[in-house]
Amino acid sequence: MSSFEDTGGDTGGGPAPLPPLPEDWQRGMAIAAHPDDIEYGTASAVARWTAQGKSFSYLLATRGEAGIDGMHPEQAGTLREAEERAGARAVGVDVVEFLDHRDGVVEYGPALRRDIVRAIRRHQPEVIVSGAFTVRMIGGLTNQADHRVVGLAALDAARDAGNRWIFPELADEGLEPWGGVRLVCFAGTAEPTHGVDVTGDPLERGIASLAAHAEYTKGLGANGFEPRPFLTWAARTAGPALGVEAALLLDVHELLPQGPPPWV
Template structure:
């Protein structure tokens, strides 16, 4: 199984689904993390060109913690739009992985880069399988399932599936710690501790799921994308009452 998470900024994936990706990697799945923008506007006290270099290095270090392969798209922070060249670039990024499932932002997230990433992924997933649309990589050879990850802070997001990340919450926090430029700026400008956000939202979703820590997702229901089995990972101590499934349902496709 190949899993591709696509986030708008270099720390978005870690914040919203880092524990799930770490669990996939632990279970021997191929995990890829793609980032739309270079995050170069993320600090007030570092020049954009330098910050882009810093944030790419932080992202690659974080991927190493999770056990994921990085994909750096490098669009300018705050300036992402859904135009045809960007759409084809996203098509090619998806084709380069040929994933079984894609995890990305939902349509009502707070930041325009998040929402445009959502649009680009949603539009590109369908085109990725159309052979007459030519890019550097060949068309995908399967219908790709799409999941939306949580919004920042869990705001205005109602999960339909949960992943128990109690086993990987520490790895999630370790991966986030690699984004030192952002944990610092959130603390200095907003008095927000991102590690506390991960702890608090993880516990809250855990209460909903019936475990200590969880991440929430919504599976996209669309034509020809239905599944008879679960694709999100199952932890070793997971109760069948949380997901109404068994470990045998989580086989590679």
């Protein structure tokens, strides 16, 4: 039986709730363009998973050095790296790595894919979570260029990691192919397929994770930015789609199908 089999019951003629993301795995990785990207919702799910004893790591394409208008990129990159590490610790993540691509102009291509493959082979995640790579996101918002590039590269790298003839030079670094990525999940998409229940403590820890980005977020909006009301609103808005109080919704791509092929 596929892990994606619809388990929704009779909803009285309305749409069935989205199925929960399978959690029969132990190692995960979040891949994002900038410090704070993971904290706008995904970190709450990470808090749930680390509380279950799962191992999770973060991979950031940039240090977000172009993200604070009144601060030189060298200073901003150092600050935002520290905030990201603090935010990760709030949800039980100790491994945070940066690829040092240039913030704002991350380029899709073999160099980025190779860097991500290197990390995937080293950490061997079964599940990868990233951000939407579509131009339009949930609510019709237009997605930022780095987000689109990194999300698509994460999806492609998840497959590349298992092919020894793509980036064979990584074998010289002692990194053998890893074909164990089962699911690649994208937050912020307009058409989610699955959800994660973050009601209660996971949401609270997710709020603490975003609050760690205080220097960055205080420059957002005319009246500043408060993590608690925003993340609470977003999670509770998503909750009904999963049939729970608060949720993170994801568009999930299955790389290792569970069960027979569809033509059998």
